Amino acid sequence: MEDQHRRFEICYVHCDNRNLTEIPIPDCDDYRLSGDNAGGLIVTAISGKKQRSGVGYIG
Structure with a gap:
C-alpha cells in the first residue's frame, strides 16, 4: 500500500x-x-519520506 509520501508493507x-x-x-x-x-x-513496514504533521496558517 502507498500514499504520496510513504510505502507500507503489511504481513x-x-x-x-x-x-x-x-x-x-x-x-x-x-x-x-x-x-x-x-x-x-x-x-507493518514503513518506507519513504516521513510527513511532518502540524497545524499552520497559510495566508
Whole structure:
C-alpha cells in the first residue's frame, strides 16, 4: 500500500507459543509489530519520506 509520501508493507506472521519465532523485517525506515501473540503478529513496514504533521496558517 502507498500514499504520496510513504510505502507500507503489511504481513501476518504465524507464531507458535511453544517455540521462538523469527520475524522477518523488510528493509525499511520504521516498523510496527501488533497483535496479542495469540497465534500470530502483524508486521507493518514503513518506507519513504516521513510527513511532518502540524497545524499552520497559510495566508
